[in-house]
Amino acid sequence: MVAAESKPGGSRGRPAPVTRGLTLAHCSPFVPPEWVVAHGFRPVWLRPSRPAAWSRRAVCPFAASVLDAVVSGSPADLVVLTTACDQMRHAADVLEQRRAPVFLLNLPSTRQTPTARAIYGEELMRLGRLLVRLGGRSPGPGELAQEMARFDEARASLLAARGDLPAAVFARASIDVRTDAGTRVPPRPDPRVDAAGPRGRVTALALAGGPVLDEDLGLLEWVESAGGRFVLDASEWGEGTLPRPFDRERSDGWPLVELVDAYLGSIPDVFSRPNDAFHEYFRREIRARDVRGVVVLRRLWCDLWHAEIDRLRSAEVPVLDLVVDPIEDRLSGATLGRLEALLESLG
Amino acid sequence: MSQVIARITLDEWDRRYEQLHAGGLREPSYGGPLGRHAVAGDRRLTKLTFDRSTAALRLWNFLLTEDERLAGARGLGVKLLGTMKDLGTVPVMAASFDDVVAFYPDGAWWIPCLMENEARLLEIADRLGVDESFCPVRAMLGAFVNQRHFPVPDLLTCSVGATCDDVSAIAQRLAGMGHRIAWWEMPHRRRPEPGEETVLLSGGFTAPARQVEFVRTELHRILLVLEEWTGQRLADERLLAGIVRANRVRAVLGELRRIVYGTDPCPMPALEMLVAEMLAIHFCSDEAESLRVLEELLVEVRSRVESGVGVLPAGAVKVFWVNPVADLRVMNLLEDVGGRVCGTDYMFCHALDPIPEDLPPLDALARMALADPMVGPATDRAERIVRDASRSGAQAVVLSQVPGASHCGLEGLVIGEVVRARLGIPFVEIEVGPITDSIEAGLRTRLEALIETVEAGGRP
Numbered sequence: 029m030v031a032a033e034s035k036p037g038g039s040r041g042r043p044a045p046v047t048r049g050l051t052l053a054h055c056s057p058f059v060p061p062e063w064v065v066a067h068g069f070r071p072v073w074l075r076p077s078r079p080a081a082w083s084r085r086a087v088c089p090f091a092a093s094v095l096d097a098v099v100s101g102s103p104a105d106l107v108v109l110t111t112a113c114d115q116m117r118h119a120a121d122v123l124e125q126r127r128a129p130v131f132l133l134n135l136p137s138t139r140q141t142p143t144a145r146a147i148y149g150e151e152l153m154r155l156g157r158l159l160v161r162l163g164g165r166s167p168g169p170g171e172l173a174q175e176m177a178r179f180d181e182a183r184a185s186l187l188a189a190r191g192d193l194p195a196a197v198f199a200r201a202s203i204d205v206r207t208d209a210g211t212r213v214p215p216r217p218d219p220r221v222d223a224a225g226p227r228g229r230v231t232a233l234a235l236a237g238g239p240v241l242d243e244d245l246g247l248l249e250w251v252e253s254a255g256g257r258f259v260l261d262a263s264e265w266g267e268g269t270l271p272r273p274f275d276r277e278r279s280d281g282w283p284l285v286e287l288v289d290a291y292l293g294s295i296p297d298v299f300s301r302p303n304d305a306f307h308e309y310f311r312r313e314i315r316a317r318d319v320r321g322v323v324v325l326r327r328l329w330c331d332l333w334h335a336e337i338d339r340l341r342s343a344e345v346p347v348l349d350l351v352v353d354p355i356e357d358r359l360s361g362a363t364l365g366r367l368e369a370l371l372e373s374l375g
Numbered sequence: 376m377s378q379v380i381a382r383i384t385l386d387e388w389d390r391r392y393e394q395l396h397a398g399g400l401r402e403p404s405y406g407g408p409l410g411r412h413a414v415a416g417d418r419r420l421t422k423l424t425f426d427r428s429t430a431a432l433r434l435w436n437f438l439l440t441e442d443e444r445l446a447g448a449r450g451l452g453v454k455l456l457g458t459m460k461d462l463g464t465v466p467v468m469a470a471s472f473d474d475v476v477a478f479y480p481d482g483a484w485w486i487p488c489l490m491e492n493e494a495r496l497l498e499i500a501d502r503l504g505v506d507e508s509f510c511p512v513r514a515m516l517g518a519f520v521n522q523r524h525f526p527v528p529d530l531l532t533c534s535v536g537a538t539c540d541d542v543s544a545i546a547q548r549l550a551g552m553g554h555r556i557a558w559w560e561m562p563h564r565r566r567p568e569p570g571e572e573t574v575l576l577s578g579g580f581t582a583p584a585r586q587v588e589f590v591r592t593e594l595h596r597i598l599l600v601l602e603e604w605t606g607q608r609l610a611d612e613r614l615l616a617g618i619v620r621a622n623r624v625r626a627v628l629g630e631l632r633r634i635v636y637g638t639d640p641c642p643m644p645a646l647e648m649l650v651a652e653m654l655a656i657h658f659c660s661d662e663a664e665s666l667r668v669l670e671e672l673l674v675e676v677r678s679r680v681e682s683g684v685g686v687l688p689a690g691a692v693k694v695f696w697v698n699p700v701a702d703l704r705v706m707n708l709l710e711d712v713g714g715r716v717c718g719t720d721y722m723f724c725h726a727l728d729p730i731p732e733d734l735p736p737l738d739a740l741a742r743m744a745l746a747d748p749m750v751g752p753a754t755d756r757a758e759r760i761v762r763d764a765s766r767s768g769a770q771a772v773v774l775s776q777v778p779g780a781s782h783c784g785l786e787g788l789v790i791g792e793v794v795r796a797r798l799g800i801p802f803v804e805i806e807v808g809p810i811t812d813s814i815e816a817g818l819r820t821r822l823e824a825l826i827e828t829v830e831a832g833g834r835p
Contacts, residue, residue, distance in 0.1 A: 087784035111563045114540040118785035121753040125789055137535040138560045143592045301535045301558045302550050335544035338504045339551050
């Protein structure tokens with residue numbers, strides 16, 4: 029988009045020196061940090077707070093909060109949004125209209141066709157070219173593979189520690205590991221993890237739905253202090269949307285091909301069409317982790333998660349559908365009452 | 376002063392029909408008095424006013440008998456293809472096969488309006504968890520469940536990617552219910568990068584050649600699905616012949632729009648023109664007949680223009696209308712308060728533009744699909760609206776929001792900003808649900824204020 033491309037930088041010959049501190053802000057699991065870092069940018073995860081100025085009827089509060097965050101002062105040298113949903117696609121329009129430095133990455137809804145992979149791969153290359161023009165660099169030989177290995181290792185470490193971490197801590201770490209390969213697995217800070225609930229038992233839960241923002245973390249903490257324990261985070265920014273481990277041989281030989289395959293081909297995403305892979309993943313993990321109840325946290329006006337609630341219920345465990353209203357306090361009495369009822373009914 | 380042919384009510388039409396019938400009116404097989412549709416459940420017709428021509432009678436009867444036509448086709452062994460969220464692309468392919476009829480299940484979004492919610496389709500959708508936070512297209516889900524409004528198609532196609540979330544989400548539910556869907560990718564149309572090979576599309580849009588190639592590949596994939604499904608091979612010559620036929624429909628509709636929207640006094644009401652435009656998307660399940668229906672309307676309109684008669688007084692305020700209305704009554708309302716439609720963007724302008732006939736057919740269809748105003752940046756759509764509204768001499772622009780639609784909230788904002796800045800004419804947004812009776816006074820006031828503002832020569 030025009031505003032983003034107007035910044036000069038880079039060169040066609042020798043790799044240009046990277047300007048210190050170039051940042052790329054985004055909030056999509058489909059923007060590979062390996063790719064961003066290899067191009068000399070530092071990824072920053074957009075974690076906007078509740079919307080104010082952009083709240084508007086039929087506008088997803090998350091999209092509105094992204095607009096708030098970017099319009100009130102761009103959080104990075106470049107903001108990347110994706111076409112995963114119509115609301116974010118049009119949020120990019122609004123940002124472009126305001127000459128914010130935005131890049132809209134065409135993320136195919138169909139995932140398994142050669143066309144979809146070609147679109148995604150070429151979009152990554154288009155993003156790469158823009159990053160170079162903005163002052164980044166083209167990855168040298170082996171550089172992308174090296175970044176892939178670093179992030180792969182960080183993700184593996186986090187997933188290995190997953191069972192020890194409270195949900196809120198894990199949710200934060202799941203974001204950190206998407207921006208910084210040096211992320212250390214957080215210590216196990218909270219004895220509540222093993223604490224039993226009021227009835228002396230811990231109830232295994234799964235989390236699903238849209239992005240979990242900082243202001244949602246209190247809700248997760250409250251559930252775990254009341255005897256629930258989130259053993260699966262299948263929400264949009266959760267563990268389910270981390271890519272599969274890379275094949276080292278392919279990473280070394282054809283890193284971009286492996287990157288595309290791991291991201292587009294392995295992430296079970298509710299937005300894809302068809303989205304059977306997501307539901308298969310969800311049911312499989314529900315069984316494997318002995319989940320007894322599901323909490324869905326979704327934004328008002330998010331059709332794509334909303335329409336899936338019934339199908340999530342087919343996983344044969346109770347599903348609590350919590351609609352996050354930007355006006356309503358996350359920890360309102362009604363919300364806590366519903367969560368309490370879920371935990372009680374699961375005994 | 377020019378003669379005004381006033382719109383008439385349903386009762387008036389039925390009395391007129393008796394006279395015409397007694398006078399030897401010749402009609403197609405689906406003809407008959409309009410009142411029968413209201414008796415059968417389309418009660419909204421009793422709240423509408425209609426053009427009094429026999430051409431309009433034929434148009435309405437054609438529209439309101441589509442379900443019977445589909446059922447008849449199925450009885451004859453014709454294959455039924457439901458083309459979801461595809462405004463005018465796959466139907467052209469389907470119409471090129473023998474014994475295949477394509478229809479537009481999303482069109483069920485008008486059923487709650489036409490039947491004044493008597494069909495309870497929205498309640499069925501509610502029960503399935505698809506509530507009013509979705510746009511009225513959720514009626515489609517109800518129609519698939521109760522199976523009373525169209526036969527369940529043998530195969531569905533659905534365009535996804537840069538399309539609205541409402542249809543995508545509901546289509547996924549249909550897939551979950553066991554309906555077979557062939558999905559195809561419609562990438563977000565982006566602006567070409569400097570130095571990138573570029574293709575000029577209809578509507579003044581451009582796209583990278585690579586994106587055209589992607590869409591062509593997707594359409595080829597769908598073509599193979601259809602070939603396997605029908606057991607027929609669709610060679611380029613047959614597909615080109617199908618494109619030529621579709622272009623004939625578009626040409627007649629184009630001429631109709633040119634005359635109606637560009638003539639004062641207005642020779643055809645906005646409501647009938649809305650229905651006529653919809654025929655371009657999927658031909659209302661009968662391509663040849665949709666052409667005849669449009670040709671008859673064109674004859675009527677030409678005759679009126681030659682005689683200097685119109686359906687509204689000369690000098691009605693010229694309004695460019697953006698997005699289709701879920702409640703048809705609102706088109707009457709605009710004319711009741713002194714406005715007239717002088718141009719439209721009902722979200723499918725690309726389906727009105729001619730499809731190139733000098734290109735390989737799939738390439739031509741790909742270009743047409745990518746010219747969809749809804750798949751590109753909202754600023755592109757806004758620019759086309761500015762161009763078309765300016766060319767039509769619009770004095771105001773009305774953007775009709777579709778309640779709950781994923782694209783409306785932010786897209787309307789962008790379009791409003793561009794239109795206000797570029798055209799300097801009044802722009803208003805209204806929200807139109809399937810039944811507007813309870814808010815009609817408010818809608819009327821807003822439209823009246825718009826018209827009065829224009830007449831006073833100012834901006835709101």
